[in-house]
Amino acid sequence: MSTEFAALSVAARDPRLADAPLLAAARRRSPAHTPVWFMRQAGRSLPEYKKVRAGIAMLDSCRRPELVTEITLQPVRRYGVDAAIFFSDIVVPLKAVGVDLDIRPGVGPVIAEPFRTHADLDRIPELEPGMIEDIATSVGLLTAELGGTPLIGFAGAPFTLASYLVEGGPSRDLTKTKALMYTDPQLWRALLDRLAQISAGFLRVQVAAGASAVQLFDSWVGALPLADYRTHVQPSSAAVLQAVRDLDPSVPRIHFGVQTGELLPAMGEAGADVVGVDFRVPLDVATERLGGDYAVQGNLDPATLFASREVLGERVRQTLEAGSKAPGHIFNLGHGVPPEADPDQLKFVVDTVHAGKS
Numbered sequence: 001m002s003t004e005f006a007a008l009s010v011a012a013r014d015p016r017l018a019d020a021p022l023l024a025a026a027r028r029r030s031p032a033h034t035p036v037w038f039m040r041q042a043g044r045s046l047p048e049y050k051k052v053r054a055g056i057a058m059l060d061s062c063r064r065p066e067l068v069t070e071i072t073l074q075p076v077r078r079y080g081v082d083a084a085i086f087f088s089d090i091v092v093p094l095k096a097v098g099v100d101l102d103i104r105p106g107v108g109p110v111i112a113e114p115f116r117t118h119a120d121l122d123r124i125p126e127l128e129p130g131m132i133e134d135i136a137t138s139v140g141l142l143t144a145e146l147g148g149t150p151l152i153g154f155a156g157a158p159f160t161l162a163s164y165l166v167e168g169g170p171s172r173d174l175t176k177t178k179a180l181m182y183t184d185p186q187l188w189r190a191l192l193d194r195l196a197q198i199s200a201g202f203l204r205v206q207v208a209a210g211a212s213a214v215q216l217f218d219s220w221v222g223a224l225p226l227a228d229y230r231t232h233v234q235p236s237s238a239a240v241l242q243a244v245r246d247l248d249p250s251v252p253r254i255h256f257g258v259q260t261g262e263l264l265p266a267m268g269e270a271g272a273d274v275v276g277v278d279f280r281v282p283l284d285v286a287t288e289r290l291g292g293d294y295a296v297q298g299n300l301d302p303a304t305l306f307a308s309r310e311v312l313g314e315r316v317r318q319t320l321e322a323g324s325k326a327p328g329h330i331f332n333l334g335h336g337v338p339p340e341a342d343p344d345q346l347k348f349v350v351d352t353v354h355a356g357k358s
């Protein structure tokens, strides 16, 4: 890994970060209150987001520092969450190295020429920091505004990025991806190595510019059985998380995927401080599976946002109770905010979490 980044310590960025509940929970120390943020809190359901994004394509909006700053701050202002998540997308670094792709509204990432052969590797060059200078600029603007509120940088994990490249777009069962993995393990390894370099580079630029935690999204890795995860995926995800650790060991690493109940310990072992849990596995059960060694993040079912306040409040308290069995708990949804979610329900969740269990 290149050495153009100066090592930083999170507390040196802003002294107020030393007491940030999100960082304390991630480090398995007692936070002043249970920290809460939401995956996909920026964008989607917020009217103020729709207003500033009007007429601007998703991938263009991710490369405009003033707009990125505004969109990232919107949910922090509205909800009082304990962290901001950088407004970007997992395919932004792929586009930055020159992959021909787009994000279609309501569909997701679509790749012009799906990945099939060794020759296709040439279309996915390594990421250099100079290709994403605007990302460093956005992070710098944001951390100056955020003060003592942590900014979570993120990237897609190699498997999930590979799934889009190989399938050509969103897919239900990832058949083509798994077929490549099983029929040509060498090509698969070469692809994941390249994606690990890109993912690590994207995270390191964000951390060097001031992000104080990172999340590696392996959203679709729950499609794999444990043995295949260990053989074909874990080494590349571990390389990404190690690259962040090498740059700054004080930056907590969160590792998340959907339907990963069987994979949780292996995802922790890949080098995470915090393991993200979807809504299928209660947090106390997840903690048992993880051997009590990791902080957990999650895991309110996003569908409960459409329930009554009574039911929603009860589910929040149950999640807090189950999370209290872990050595650290960052409250979140079990997956992203649904586009139709009512922002007032999310605000209610934040206030209920901050009020505590009783």
Ligand SMILES: Cc1c2[nH]c(c1CCC(=O)O)Cc1[nH]c(c(CCC(=O)O)c1C)Cc1[nH]c(c(CCC(=O)O)c1C)Cc1[nH]c(c(C)c1CCC(=O)O)C2
Residues within 6 Å of the ligand: 038, 039, 040, 041, 042, 043, 044, 058, 085, 086, 087, 088, 089, 090, 091, 103, 104, 105, 106, 107, 108, 109, 154, 170, 217, 219, 336
């Ligand atoms: C798998 C994945 C993607 N992108 C991401 C993941 C991992 C998270 C997860 O598991 O949900 C990550 C992501 N994408 C986006 C963020 C922004 C920060 C945040 O979480 O608030 C983050 C963290 C913005 C976005 N990324 C996307 C939008 C919607 C585009 C728009 O507003 O026009 C946003 C705000 C598009 C996108 N991009 C992707 C999908 C599946 C979609 C959905 C299509 C849709 O729902 O319209 C790929």
